[in-house]
Amino acid sequence: MYKLPDRSSGTSFDTIGILTSGGDAPGMNAAIRALVRAALNQKIKVYGIQRGFAGLIGGDMRRMSSASVSNIIQRGGTLLKSNRCEAFKTVEGRHQAAEALRKKGIQALICIGGDGTLTGAHLLARESGMTVIGLPCTIDNDIYGSDDSIGFDTAVNTAIDAIDRIRDTALSHERLFLVEVMGRKSGFIATQVGIACGAEMILIPEYPRALDSISHTLASNRKAGRGSSGIIVVAEGTEPGLTERLAGYLRQHGEEPRICILGHIQRGGSPTGHDRVLASCMGATAINYLQAGYTDVMVATLGRELIPAPLGDITARRKHDPRLSELVMLLHK
Numbered sequence: 001m002y003k004l005p006d007r008s009s010g011t012s013f014d015t016i017g018i019l020t021s022g023g024d025a026p027g028m029n030a031a032i033r034a035l036v037r038a039a040l041n042q043k044i045k046v047y048g049i050q051r052g053f054a055g056l057i058g059g060d061m062r063r064m065s066s067a068s069v070s071n072i073i074q075r076g077g078t079l080l081k082s083n084r085c086e087a088f089k090t091v092e093g094r095h096q097a098a099e100a101l102r103k104k105g106i107q108a109l110i111c112i113g114g115d116g117t118l119t120g121a122h123l124l125a126r127e128s129g130m131t132v133i134g135l136p137c138t139i140d141n142d143i144y145g146s147d148d149s150i151g152f153d154t155a156v157n158t159a160i161d162a163i164d165r166i167r168d169t170a171l172s173h174e175r176l177f178l179v180e181v182m183g184r185k186s187g188f189i190a191t192q193v194g195i196a197c198g199a200e201m202i203l204i205p206e207y208p209r210a211l212d213s214i215s216h217t218l219a220s221n222r223k224a225g226r227g228s229s230g231i232i233v234v235a236e237g238t239e240p241g242l243t244e245r246l247a248g249y250l251r252q253h254g255e256e257p258r259i260c261i262l263g264h265i266q267r268g269g270s271p272t273g274h275d276r277v278l279a280s281c282m283g284a285t286a287i288n289y290l291q292a293g294y295t296d297v298m299v300a301t302l303g304r305e306l307i308p309a310p311l312g313d314i315t316a317r318r319k320h321d322p323r324l325s326e327l328v329m330l331l332h333k
């Protein structure tokens, strides 16, 4: 269980808005539920903003009740819908959004999403003076300042399950499989999945490798009698088109690899217990932060603790865990 900060009642809010934006992630619904229930408990009215920042600019908001979030904790996707909004990337778009909030009497906004969402949330707070709190929620787990993000654990487990199945065919046919997992600019999913599946190799943006070096390692493994089947986990963000190019290169060097791109299968499905609990704790904590007077922060994890981390740091810095790259190197055959 995450250690929650003490409840403080420094600032009082009458009405708040919540939205989900960017790529959906399993656990978004659990976060919405926790936010709504924790806010209502404090006699705060809640508006659910539809379709992320696009719905905010368009003023598409509906009052939420405790019953409106019943039976959603176990569901993937997001009840509030989501999208990637180009208009919100402009000062004018954010100005319109702030006006829409004021018109409805909404005094604080809670944004659930990944780095794009939280960056937008930060700009809105800075430019309009609106109270804004973020919840890190992306399968990529690439948000600077938080060890964990809602959805990551589920995506990792979905990919592990898929690769365990692929391994059966790899072994039966003595085949090499290149399995591409998500991770726009980072290798966090690939690393966890690769370690958990005992992959022969893990290719991530943080540790680039040339095609000939990969091929050479595979050939040496063969010579050492380490079998002809195997799994190479490739993070999609390692290099555009790497999976196909690597397969082509290996074919020219005597391998017969198969490709499996897991894609959006990793974003869907019922959240794991870990993600449901994380989302519930983060949602309740966001309401505590509001009342404690915080703004322009997200509810971040530092080990097993929840802490307020500045949203401004997300754009300025890039999350990197050198221990992961070291482990990848150590486990390569």
Ligand code: F6P
Pocket: 022, 023, 024, 084, 114, 138, 139, 140, 182, 183, 184, 236, 267
């Ligand atoms: O949200 C994270 C993510 O799933 C990335 O891993 C991936 O690169 C991207 O979103 C895909 O986005 P879209 O669904 O908009 O194509």
